Amino acid sequence: MNRKTKTAIAAGVLVVATGATTGVAVATGGDDTEGPITGDALKQASDAALEFxxxxxxxxxxxxxxxxxxxxxxxxxxxxxxxxxxDKAFQVVDSKNEGSEDPADD
Structure with missing residues (x-):
């Protein structure tokens, strides 16, 4: 393999590796941890919110x-x-009434 071919392959690998890393960061939202509540925490959070x-x-x-x-x-x-x-202990720290989502109410 000649030098130009090796350089082209190395550059291609670098571009693919960089794109894959960037794609993962975008797909996962970087440091975002947002997602639905699951398991026992879902029941506890739901119970606390409904009580409130x-x-x-x-x-x-x-x-x-x-x-x-x-x-x-x-x-x-x-x-x-x-x-x-x-909060993490399922204590209400804030609330906001968003009103009705029904467009007929506007």
């Missing part, structure tokens, strides 16, 4: 939310959505 809101239905969850450790989205009987922020 006085009922409703859990319609979304997230671990590693930018505002807290856990976020539980609860849809109330009137259609309002409440985002309940919980």
């Amino acid at each position: 809101t006085g009922g409703g239905k859990v319609t979304g969850t997230e671990v590693g939310d930018e505002e807290s450790y856990y976020e539980v989205e609860v849809t109330l009987g009137n259609g309002d959505q409440v985002d309940v922020q919980l």
